[in-house]
Amino acid sequence: MEEKRFAFFKKPPDKRRQAEITTYLKTRHPRLFWGAIGHSILGEELRYARLGCGKRALLYVGAHHGMEWITSLILYRLIDDLARIEERTGKPPLPEDHSLYMLPMLNPDGVEIELHGAAAGGPLSDRLVRQNGGRTDFSRWQANARGVDLNHNYDAGFCAYRVKEKEAGITGGCPTRYSGEYPFSEPETAALAAFLAILQPAAILTLHSQGEEIFYHPVSPPIAGADALGMRLARLTGYRLGEADGMAAYGGMSDYAAEGLRLRAYTIECGLGQNPLPIRDAPVIYRRLRRALFLLPTLL
Numbered sequence: 458m459e460e461k462r463f464a465f466f467k468k469p470p471d472k473r474r475q476a477e478i479t480t481y482l483k484t485r486h487p488r489l490f491w492g493a494i495g496h497s498i499l500g501e502e503l504r505y506a507r508l509g510c511g512k513r514a515l516l517y518v519g520a521h522h523g524m525e526w527i528t529s530l531i532l533y534r535l536i537d538d539l540a541r542i543e544e545r546t547g548k549p550p551l552p553e554d555h556s557l558y559m560l561p562m563l564n565p566d567g568v569e570i571e572l573h574g575a576a577a578g579g580p581l582s583d584r585l586v587r588q589n590g591g592r593t594d595f596s597r598w599q600a601n602a603r604g605v606d607l608n609h610n611y612d613a614g615f616c617a618y619r620v621k622e623k624e625a626g627i628t629g630g631c632p633t634r635y636s637g638e639y640p641f642s643e644p645e646t647a648a649l650a651a652f653l654a655i656l657q658p659a660a661i662l663t664l665h666s667q668g669e670e671i672f673y674h675p676v677s678p679p680i681a682g683a684d685a686l687g688m689r690l691a692r693l694t695g696y697r698l699g700e701a702d703g704m705a706a707y708g709g710m711s712d713y714a715a716e717g718l719r720l721r722a723y724t725i726e727c728g729l730g731q732n733p734l735p736i737r738d739a740p741v742i743y744r745r746l747r748r749a750l751f752l753l754p755t756l757l
């Protein structure tokens with residue numbers, strides 16, 4: 458009889474649902490290695506699952522942004538699928554010298570606040586309401602629990618962005634696009650930057666929503682193979698390949714990985730519609746991305 462699959466795409470991944478998902482994954486795949494790169498402001502572990510133990514690392518990161526929790530579900534489902542292949546074949550579906558790190562949620566506090574409102578902010582809840590313009594509706598919340606947009610908190614064009622931020626009227630913690638006091642001021646981005654520096658991944662995919670686009674940050678001199686890999690990813694997903702512009706072109710993880718560390722890093726804007734994308738879009742997005750997520754290790 459065929460095993461009933463865990464329904465990853467049934468509920469948004471709040472803290473409670475994530476506990477269910479990780480319990481399932483740990484029980485179903487006891488060989489899978491789990492670790493954490495650090496903790497969020499409110500003390501949540503920033504967990505990853507790793508497949509393979511080769512020296513050449515790859516990294517997938519989900520949910521930098523509160524409204525974009527659908528990307529975590531995509532990565533949880535991927536972990537399950539890849540671990541199943543490993544069990545079936547006796548080895549991870551990666552070239553031998555590779556390892557794949559999958560970090561489904563970099564911003565667990567922001568996701569919890571987006572899903573459950575200011576109360577999820579614990580001791581920060583009053584300030585969160587102020588940062589949200591006095592509103593109790595947090596359904597458009599992208600930032601972390603201090604009102605910092607994590608994907609503008611990396612050290613890439615930080616000063617130049619500050620000017621644009623001021624022009625846009627952003628002067629402090631708020632639902633989206635505030636870059637923080639200084640680069641890596643937030644524990645989530647500081648933890649990921651330290652992890653990147655140690656791991657030096659051969660390629661990084663960071664999943665956001667939405668737009669069906671893939672962005673990367675060209676640098677001079679160009680990073681060998683960065684264009685070609687971007688084009689392969691675009692072909693495999695059917696998403697459009699482009700360069701970020703406007704405010705989106707500053708302070709992001711893939712900007713920093715390319716500019717600061719000269720790593721091949723791509724921002725994948727999953728799905729199409731209005732954030733937060735409805736959960737019913739998750740299986741469609743997964744089908745669209747699966748080949749790229751599965752095959753990336755073989756494309757390097």
Ligand SMILES: [Zn+2]
Pocket residue numbers: 521522525608665666
């Ligand atoms: Zn995003």
